[in-house]
Amino acid sequence: MLSEEFAPQDDLLLERQLCFALSVASRSVVAAYRPVLEPMGLTHPQYLVMLALWERSPRTVRDVSDALLLEPATMTPLLKRLEEAGLVTRSRQAGNERALDVALTPAGRALREKALAVPGTMMNRLRITRGEAEDLHGSMMKLIAAAQASREGDSAKRG
Numbered sequence: 001m002l003s004e005e006f007a008p009q010d011d012l013l014l015e016r017q018l019c020f021a022l023s024v025a026s027r028s029v030v031a032a033y034r035p036v037l038e039p040m041g042l043t044h045p046q047y048l049v050m051l052a053l054w055e056r057s058p059r060t061v062r063d064v065s066d067a068l069l070l071e072p073a074t075m076t077p078l079l080k081r082l083e084e085a086g087l088v089t090r091s092r093q094a095g096n097e098r099a100l101d102v103a104l105t106p107a108g109r110a111l112r113e114k115a116l117a118v119p120g121t122m123m124n125r126l127r128i129t130r131g132e133a134e135d136l137h138g139s140m141m142k143l144i145a146a147a148q149a150s151r152e153g154d155s156a157k158r159g
Contacts, residue, residue, distance in 0.1 A: 029126070030044045032122065032125050032126060033047070033118075036118055036121050036122060036125070039114075040111060040115065045078055046078055046082055047115075047118075048068050049064060049079065049088075050082070050087065050108065052067045052068060053088065053102065053103075053104050053108065054109075055067075057102070057103050057104040057109075058104075059102055059103075060093065060099045060100060060102070061079065061090075061099075061100045061101075061102060062099070069144075069148075079102055082108075086105055086107045087104065087105055087108035087111060088102050088103060088104055088105060088108050089102070089105055090102055
């Protein structure tokens with residue numbers, strides 16, 4: 001929450017910008033994940049795909065992209081690299097040639113065991129407790145939902 005000690009003319013100070021804080025926090029947190037994920041052979045975006053697939057596999061590319069709030073076209077290079085690494089397979093869905101299923105390979109399923117250490121490692125690296133992580137996650141999800149609703153409202157006004 002922004003402090004009332006600032007005057008309205010201070011609203012444009014960089015230090016008061018939510019977009020700035022989120023941008024820097026995002027880059028910083030993703031960078032902190034890098035050395036944790038590298039031994040697993042994953043980039044942060046690939047890790048997110050694997051998280052979605054560890055929840056449920058197989059899934060369609062559309063389903064994974066919806067879960068990650070990414071465009072399906074963004075998924076193609078991620079999935080290609082994961083397939084080349086032997087972690088997933090891609091195949092046309094039976095009965096629907098337009099849908100592409102993504103499934104974990106045995107190696108992809110086995111990698112989940114190594115990934116179990118990632119959340120705790122990251123909480124330690126970021127010096128936050130599980131409760132703080134949960135609170136922060138809740139706040140971010142609320143912010144994401146509000147931003148999406150705002151964007152959908154803008155689309156409705158144009159359409």
